[in-house]
Amino acid sequence: MLFTTNIEQNYKTLLSNLSSGKSTISETLIDLTETHLMEMLLPSFRYTGKELLVGEGDGILPGDVTGQLVLNRELGEKLLDEARRRNTKIDLIYSTPYGDLEDFRLIQSIRGFFTNQKGRTTFCPVQASCEGIPSIVGVNCTYIEEQDQMTYKYFFKDGSYIEIEQPIRKVYFSIYGNTIEILEGQFLSMSGRHGRIYKGELLVEEPLIAKVYKLLTQCYLEAIEMVGPLKAHTCIVETNTFQQNKQWLIDSIQSEEFQLFQELVHHAQDVTDLEVFATAHTTKGMVQTLLYASHISIDDDNRVVIKVREDKYALGLLRDERMWNDPEAIDLMRLIFLGPDVVGKHFNKFKNQYVEIFSNLLYQTFKVGVGKIAVIRLLCMPFKMIFTEKFDVKRFSQKFDLDEKAVRNRVNVLTNETETYHGCRGVRVTVQREDICELWCEGLLKAAKRANDEGIKTQIQILLSMVTFPQEVEMFIEVFERKIREMIGTKCDWIRGISVMIETSGAFHLIEDILDLKGKNYLLNGALFGGNDFTAACLNMNRTDSANSIIPSYVQLGIMNRSPFQTINTQIVGKAIVTSLRRIRNLRRINNRDYLIGLGGEIAGDWESVQWLTRHAAPLGLNYVSTPPERILFSLFASAQASLVEF
16 A cells, blocks of 8 residues: 655646656655646636626536537527537536426437436436536526527538528526626536536637547547448548647647656556446447557557556446437337327337347447447336426327327326436336337347357446335346347346435445346346435435425535535445445355446546445445446546555
């Protein structure tokens, strides 16, 4: 174990000391702070002292961005579609007090997101942070929409613009006793790092390391389109993005700064006691993850050489509901949940379409490689997020020639829940609808088989969510093994086993009973702690409501240091995790199974939480945390540092 006194230094000084031999690589790793990483990996504003601060809140995902304010989802989608038609891009900052499944498509393409809702784990903030979008919650603002129309200009990256006549929508920010009005379409600059929003466009500076990874990610995606996923790494220099940035990329990849940073990443991967996997659901997300686990260099012919360290990365959590962002695909999902009694004679046709779309979406994530493992979670979207308050039953019924009354009645049954996230989702759906369970298994098996048949090693681990009773798991295993026999016929060596999420009180109390289950060919051999829902279960707090009604007062009174949905509550939640791990370790001694144990959610990307987990949970069998690609390096350095330092 190493000991150090962490004296704050500029990250360039740390790298210089490493280069000159004044510090060892372990000493440098120990002295790196989260602030250093932000300086290396995140864009930041160049402040002049003349900025007009209009709003403040709680920053979730760091990063400084500018864009035009959009307050309406349909408008945002229209602008993105127009940008694609013009073969350019547009920078948008989206804000809404609420959100649902239909926001996915817009959120994936915006620059920043903010809301007046205080809950860090409410729907849109979670989706935005998972997409790597700088986000701020708890902004002191109100939303206004008027009937009067105005014409607004929206500017594209190529210098062109579009004029749109639309209702007047605006945000009123309240700050330091002042009220500031910002109209939709005006430029804002927001700092996810500091939780601040400024009026107008601020100059953004992008660090060298961040820009290298961003450009290489784009090159890799273009190369996939050119030559396919297996050969993409060999054709980086042939892509348009590389050619447009050729000399800068060659110089930057060869720079001492980038090469030393890679050495630090590789050392962190080698010494950490707690691995860091990706929470991802797109090709781009897995490319980013792959690049972080690669040694990148320039050869004598000025070609980019990418040597992937296959055993140093993995897909730790794929949440399949995050992949459904196309409006037509979302409607297809709705048809499946409505069921054959409502949909009628065309239900089988829609089932086949669902499997085809689902399997292709999964394959898009698998196709660049998933590393050591791919943990795929059973669908976990609450019905209220699929059939939202704005869901137009009449339009939907007419579109698919369905009985409107039957659709309305079924929707009312599905959405008649007051507790959104502890309601009917995950295995609670599949035990009641075996046909949905079959469709999910079929789509997953089809995608994994396709990837493996194409030479893309894809070992999968099934993850069941909302498990409370052992019987729920037994019912899934029966369906899963039956679908394997029907589709493949034999036991698959690319299926590692089945995991359950530990996120309910039942799963915690019956952990031995659940994890000792097995089918004819497959075992329960894994678990993943759901950072948000397990915290909610342990503390008996609604993760949305408590952000307003409980947490602020408890932090002020000193009962909690921070929000338990931001940083792990070690007093109760941490203790429950440690207790669970000890029980799993005892079970392992009895049944001799190799359990893969992870933790997901927002706390998996929190520096302080990861360090605590490395010291207290990893020695008891916690194998990994899973976090979005944008937080992987933060969690990795936090875990490696905790592995090296003795406190």
